[in-house]
Amino acid sequence: MKKIQVGLIGFGTVGSGLAQTLYEQKERLQRKVGTEIVLTQVADIMTDSLPEQFAGVKLTKDAGDIFSNPDIDIVVELIGGMEPARTFMLEAIKNGKHVVTANKALLSVHGKEIFEAAVANNVEVGFEASVGGGIPVIKSLKEGLVANRIESIMGIMNGTANYILTRMTDEGVPFDEVLKDAQEQGFAEADPTYDVEGIDTAHKLAILMTIAYGKHVHLDDINTEGISNITPVDIEFAKEFGCRIKLLAISRNHDTHVEARVHPTMVPNSHMLANINGAYNAIHFTGDTVGNVLLYGLGAGMMPTGSAVAADVVDIGRNILCNSINRVPALSYLPQHIGKPTITPMSELSGPYYFRITALDKPGVLSTISGIFSKYNISIKSVIQKSRHELDPVAIVIHSHVANEDSVQKCIAEIDALDVCTENTVKIRILTDNK
Template sequence: MKEIRVGLIGFGTVGSGLAEVLLAQQERLEKRSGLRIRLAKVADINISEMPPQFGDVALTNDAADLIGDPEIDIVVELIGGIQPAKTFVMNAIAAGKHVVTANKALLSQEGRDIFAAAARHGVEVGFEASVGGGIPVIKALREGLVANKILSIMGIMNGTANYILTRMTDEGIPFDEVLRDAQQQGFAEADPTYDVEGIDTAHKLAILMTMAYGMNITHNDIATEGISRIEPVDIEFAREFGCRIKLLAISRNHGDHVEARVHATMVPERHLLASISGAFNAIHFTGDMVGNVLLYGLGAGKMPTGSAVAADIVDIARNIATGSVGRVPPLSYLPEEISDRKITPMEELSCPYYFRISAVDKPGVLSAVSGILSQHDISIESVIQKGRKQSGPVSIVMRTHTALESSVSKALAEIDALDVVAAPTVKIRILEEDE
C-alpha cells in the first residue's frame, strides 16, 4: 500500500484535531483511498514533545526543516495569519510540495500569489476548512455546482457572531456580557474584532465569490459592518417585526457587476437562515440550473475543521497516487478565466431598513424625522415609539419600504445632526421575504 506522508505546521487546536482525525480514521481512510496516509512530521515552536499517541511523529521547531524534508508529500499550514504563513506556503510550493490550509485571511488577501505559484509548480492547494469549518462548501462549489451560473451567495459564516446574537435573542443579554461569556467558554478570541466586526465573514465571502464568479476579489473589496452596536432593544424590535437579527454575508451576481457585503440583517422568521442558531453556520447558493442549495453544520471547532483538512489531504493523496494532480482547478475556474469584475457600490443598494433613533421625548421630533426621510424619498412602513420609563432619550423605531442606500446615508446624517437626537442612529438592513 502506497504511503503518503504529511507534514503539519502548527499543532494548536485545529492541528491537534487533524492529527486525531488521521489517527482515529486511519483504517477507514485506507479502505476509501487505498493509501496509507501518515502524519510524519510536525513543526511547532510551542511544544517540546508530541502527545504519547503520536510517538512515531517527528517534531521540529523549524518549519523550514519540515518543508525541506524530501519525504514529505503534503504540507499542511494551520498557524493562521498572513506572515509567516504565506512564506511557509510559498516555500512549500516552490519545493514541489502540495499544500493544505485553513487560513481564510491568507487566501482572501494573498490567494492570487499562492494559486499562481501552485499552477507554475504543478502542485495542489486544498482549502476546504477555510470556509464553513466541517461543512463541505468548497467542494460543493468547485465540483457539485460546476454546471451552474451562481446567481447569489448568502449565509451565516461566523459561529462566534451567531452564538452571540443567538444568546442575545433567546436570553435578552447585552452584547458585552455575552461576548465576555463567549470568551470564557472559548467561543470567542481574546481579541474578537475579526469575528464581531464582520472581517472573518468577509474573508470567507471573498473566497466563495472568487470560486462562484471566477473573479479577482479580496476582503478589502467587500463592504463590511459588524454587530457590536446591536442592543437587546434592537432584538426586541426585530421580534415585533417578525424577524431575527443575523450577521449575513450577501452577494448577488448581476452579470456586469456583483454585490459584496457583510452586515447585520433582519431576517424574516420564516426564512431558513433565521433558524440557524448557536455556533452553527449555513451557506445558501442559488444556481441557474439547480435552484436553491443550503449547506448547514458546525462552522468551526477542533474536530469539524480537522475533518475538513483531512478531506483535502485525502483528495490530494488520491491525485498523487493516480497521477492526476491538477485535474480540478482549485478555484473551479481555469486560472486564465479568472478576471476582474465590478463591485456594486453600496450607495446603489436598495432594500427595506430598520432605524432606531434615540431622541429627546418632546413634541415635534417625529415630524422632524419624518420630514427629513420624506425629503430623501424614504417611505415609512411602520413606526414604534416607546414612552420613556425614566429620564433620558427614548427610542423611535421605524421600518421603511425599499429605499436607496445613498438616500438613507444622507437622511441619517441630517437626522443625527438634530439637537434632539442623543446618539447616532442604529441602521439595520432588512432581508425581504422572497430573498
C-alpha cells in the same frame, strides 16, 4: 503502493485535530484511498513533544525541515495569520509540495499570489477548512454546483457572532455580557474583533465569491460591518417585525457586477437562515439550475475543522496516486479564465431598512423626522414610538419600504444633526428575497 506522506506546520487546536483524525481513521482512509496516509513530520516552535500515539512522527521547530524532506508529499499549514504562513506556503509550493490550509485570512488577502504559484509549480492547494469548518462548502461549490451560474451567496459564517446574537435574542442579555461569557467558555477569542466586527466572515465571503464567480475577490472588496452596536432594544423591535437579527454575508450576481457585503441583517422568521442558532454556520447558495441549496453545520472546532483538512489531504493523495494533479482546478475555473471583479458600490444598493432614532419627546419631532425621510424619497411603512415622560429621550423606530443606500446615509446624517437627537441613529438592513 506508495504511501502519502504529510508534513504538518502547527500542532495547535486544528493541527492536533488533523493528527488525531488521521490516527483514528487510519484504516478507514486506507480502505477508501488504497494506501496509507502517514503523518511523517510536525513543525511547531511551541511543542516539545507529541502525544504517545504519534511516537513515530518526527518533531522539529524548523519548518524548513519539512520543505526539504523529499519524502513529504503534502504540507499542511495550520499556524494561521499572514506571516510566516504566507512565506511557508510559497516555500512549500516552490519545493514542489502540495499544500493544504485552513487560513481564510491569508487566502482572502494573498490568495491570488498563492494560487498562481501553485499553478506555476503544478501542485495543488486544498482549503476546504477555510470556510465553514467541517461543512463541505468549498467542494460543494466548486464541484457539486459546477454546472450553475451562482446567482447569490448568503450565509451565517461566524459561530461566535451567531452564538452571541442567539443568546441576546433568546435571553435578552446585553452584548458585552454575552461576549464575556463566550470568552470564558472558549466560544470567543480574547480579542474578538475579527469575529464580532465581521472581518472573519468577510474573509470567508471573499473565498466563496472567488470560486463562485471566477474573479479574484480581495478582503478589501467587501463592505464590512459588525454586531458590537446591536442592543437588546433592537432585538426586541426585530421581534415586533417578525425577524431575528443575524450577521450575514451577502453577495448577489448582477452579471457585470457583484455585491460583496457583511452586516447585521433583520431576517424574517420564515426564512431558513433565521433559524440557524448557537455556534452553527449555514451557507445558502442560489444557482440558476439547481435553485436553492443550504449547507449547515459546525463552523469551527478542533475535530470538525480537522475533518475538513483531512478531506483535502485525501483528495490530493488520490490525485497523486492516479497521476491526476489539478484535475479539478483549485478555484473551479481554469486559471486563464479568472479575472478581476467589479464590485457593486454600496451607495447603489436598495432594500427595506429598520431605523432606531433616539430623540427628545417634544411636539413636532416626529413630523420633522418624517419630513427628512420624505426629502430623501424614503417611504415609511410603519412607525413605533415608545413614549415616556416629556423631554426624556425616546426610541422612534421606523420600518421603511425599499430605499436607496446613498439616500439612507444622507437622511441619517441630517437627522443626527438635529438638536433633539441624543444618540446616533441605528440602521439595520432587512432581508428580502434573493431577486
